[in-house]
Amino acid sequence: MLLDHFFRTKRPSGLSEALRCELASVADYERRMLETVDRPVVDYCRGGAASEQTVAHNRTAFDRLRIRPRCLQRIGGSRSLTVTSLGISYRLPIGIAPMALQRLAHPEGEKATASAARTFGVPFVLSVLSSVSIEELAEAVPRAPKWFQLYIFKDRELTECLVRRAEKARFRALVVCVDTPIPGLSRAERRSPLVLPPKVTCANFVPGGGDAAGKKSCSASVLDYVRSQLDPGLGWDAVRWLMSITTLPVVVKGILNRNDALIAADIGVHGLIVSNSGGRQLDCAPAAIEVLPEIVHAVGSRMEVMLDSGVSQGTDVFKALALGARMVFVGRAAMYGLAVNGQRGVEEVLDIIKTELESTMLNAGCGTLADLAPEHVCHETEVLYHPALERLRSSWRMESIRSDRYRSRVRRRHEEAVDIEAEVRDACEESEARADGTTERVTFQQRSVDDAIAAVQSCPESQGPHPSAPTLTNLPPPPPPPPYRNVPLQLNVPRGIYRTNTNNLSRCNETAATGCPLEGNSRTARTGVSRKDGAARRLRAQSLQNLCSPESANCNR
Ligand SMILES: Cc1cc2nc3c(=O)[nH]c(=O)nc-3n(C[C@H](O)[C@H](O)[C@H](O)COP(=O)(O)O)c2cc1C
Numbered sequence: 027m028l029l030d031h032f033f034r035t036k037r038p039s040g041l042s043e044a045l046r047c048e049l050a051s052v053a054d055y056e057r058r059m060l061e062t063v064d065r066p067v068v069d070y071c072r073g074g075a076a077s078e079q080t081v082a083h084n085r086t087a088f089d090r091l092r093i094r095p096r097c098l099q100r101i102g103g104s105r106s107l108t109v110t111s112l113g114i115s116y117r118l119p120i121g122i123a124p125m126a127l128q129r130l131a132h133p134e135g136e137k138a139t140a141s142a143a144r145t146f147g148v149p150f151v152l153s154v155l156s157s158v159s160i161e162e163l164a165e166a167v168p169r170a171p172k173w174f175q176l177y178i179f180k181d182r183e184l185t186e187c188l189v190r191r192a193e194k195a196r197f198r199a200l201v202v203c204v205d206t207p208i209p210g211l212s213r214a215e216r217r218s219p220l221v222l223p224p225k226v227t228c229a230n231f232v233p234g235g236g237d238a239a240g241k242k243s244c245s246a247s248v249l250d251y252v253r254s255q256l257d258p259g260l261g262w263d264a265v266r267w268l269m270s271i272t273t274l275p276v277v278v279k280g281i282l283n284r285n286d287a288l289i290a291a292d293i294g295v296h297g298l299i300v301s302n303s304g305g306r307q308l309d310c311a312p313a314a315i316e317v318l319p320e321i322v323h324a325v326g327s328r329m330e331v332m333l334d335s336g337v338s339q340g341t342d343v344f345k346a347l348a349l350g351a352r353m354v355f356v357g358r359a360a361m362y363g364l365a366v367n368g369q370r371g372v373e374e375v376l377d378i379i380k381t382e383l384e385s386t387m388l389n390a391g392c393g394t395l396a397d398l399a400p401e402h403v404c405h406e407t408e409v410l411y412h413p414a415l416e417r418l419r420s421s422w423r424m425e426s427i428r429s430d431r432y433r434s435r436v437r438r439r440h441e442e443a444v445d446i447e448a449e450v451r452d453a454c455e456e457s458e459a460r461a462d463g464t465t466e467r468v469t470f471q472q473r474s475v476d477d478a479i480a481a482v483q484s485c486p487e488s489q490g491p492h493p494s495a496p497t498l499t500n501l502p503p504p505p506p507p508p509p510y511r512n513v514p515l516q517l518n519v520p521r522g523i524y525r526t527n528t529n530n531l532s533r534c535n536e537t538a539a540t541g542c543p544l545e546g547n548s549r550t551a552r553t554g555v556s557r558k559d560g561a562a563r564r565l566r567a568q569s570l571q572n573l574c575s576p577e578s579a580n581c582n583r
Pocket residue numbers: 070071072084123124125126153154155175203279301302303304305306334335336337355356357358359361
């Protein structure tokens with residue numbers, strides 16, 4: 027009954043085509059899940075530790091990375107996404123992360139998720155806190171590529187027993203979670219505690235679910251018992267111990283620090299998963315994707331570095347793989363699919379992510395996983411604060427300031443008595459501020475882009491390949507700009523763009539004679555001044571200017 031209450035009747039038995047069309051992304055599945063299961067289960071699936079900053083941060087950290095495509099890469103016909111991990115070949119570089127108590131989301135629980143993983147040829151990691159036991163799962167989905175996640179409990183006998191059961195059930199790897207010295211603090215759970223329905227329990231710890239392990243506890247508070255077995259006193263020797271009792275490859279999950287990664291490599295673990303457990307353990311931890319590059323840099327050549335936390339779309343997978351992850355795991359994304367439509371839902375979620383990954387790869391110029399490289403990803407700040415752009419910006423700022431000065435002088439000229447002497451003085455000062463001998467002003471775009479490229483080429487960072495500007499530095503020198511008089515005057519130019527253009531001046535003359543349709547023209551037709559003949563040219567420009575001024579008798583506006 028209680029189980030029915032949790033799996034409310036809202037769950038569709040099979041998704042209609044129309045409904046499936048609405049589910050085009052993992053976010054759609056998340057929204058749909060809200061209507062499918064009860065609030066405490068929603069909180070259990072979506073929630074994180076304490077203020078849930080890490081949960082949010084996992085998302086924003088991915089969003090702040092930009093994908094920098096390469097073009098015309100001669101992408102061949104082979105589009106395989108196959109990856110080899112821990113000696114086994116998988117069809118996708120995506121796995122399903124361990125998640126406890128999946129029968130809360132769907133009656134089939136872990137069996138459905140593992141079946142979906144088998145369909146897609148990806149690894150499924152069974153949580154030690156699963157609601158389907160090791161043996162039950164192995165029997166139900168014998169051919170799914172299965173890994174087993176465990177904690178090293180206070181009771182080592184219990185831990186060893188679980189390892190033996192996983193080995194016997196032909197699991198392919200052990201994933202030891204090291205970021206959980208105590209259970210995560212969930213505020214949502216504190217507000218509305220999750221009451222497990224009788225049929226949903228930690229199946230590995232109840233009689234019938236196993237042998238010695240089951241005898242340790244069969245009370246209703248199995249979960250509490252398992253939680254009490256978490257050991258904050260563990261050290262790296264415990265991982266060494268685990269490796270000593272099994273022949274299965276050991277993967278350490280929950281690494282966020284390069285020093286820990288180095289220790290893991292030193293003691294010879296086979297792989298690690300850079301993870302903050304989806305923000306469910308330490309609030310305010312860094313996003314996994316943020317620390318991935320430093321960890322890959324530290325130990326990537328010595329072991330397989332994988333990642334989970336925050337992966338919910340193909341672009342996330344692309345970014346993680348480009349930054350050096352061998353494989354990524356999805357947690358909540360799979361759980362949402364499971365809650366909405368069981369095995370089918372998980373398959374659809376995997377299909378969405380796979381399709382998005384393929385599309386991202388092709389659009390970024392990558393035909394195979396081997397083509398993905400760090401050059402394809404950069405942080406948004408690298409784009410926004412690149413030295414070349416800084417030059418561009420400062421150039422723009424200066425032009426704007428000059429432009430404002432110019433405009434305010436024009437206003438004054440029309441509103442107050444014009445002090446020609448002061449104007450001439452101003453013009454001279456302005457021309458002094460420019461490089462000596464400059465008699466013409468070029469457009470903002472031309473000058474600042476040339477400056478920026480020159481700056482990048484001369485700055486020391488650009489001597490070697492600059493990670494964020496490889497193409498800019500490799501560019502041949504830009505061709506000389508076209509002769510100045512050939513550049514047509516732009517009417518809707520941004521503030522600060524003026525130039526000498528006799529054609530336009532004469533056009534302005536013509537329009538002035540017939541009635542000036544565009545006052546803006548007059549603003550752009552300004553003559554530059556040099557130190558020598560600044561005053562004279564300035565005066566000439568001003569008289570032309572006045573022809574088109576609003577006060578001009580020809581401009582009836
Ligand atoms: C509902 C739920 C239960 C989880 N249970 C476990 C668990 O039993 N053991 C474990 O190591 N990680 C557990 N995790 C963490 C996942 O393995 C994984 O690190 C995390 O979900 C990845 O982040 P993502 O959900 O943003 O993809 C759980 C995550 C969720 C969402």
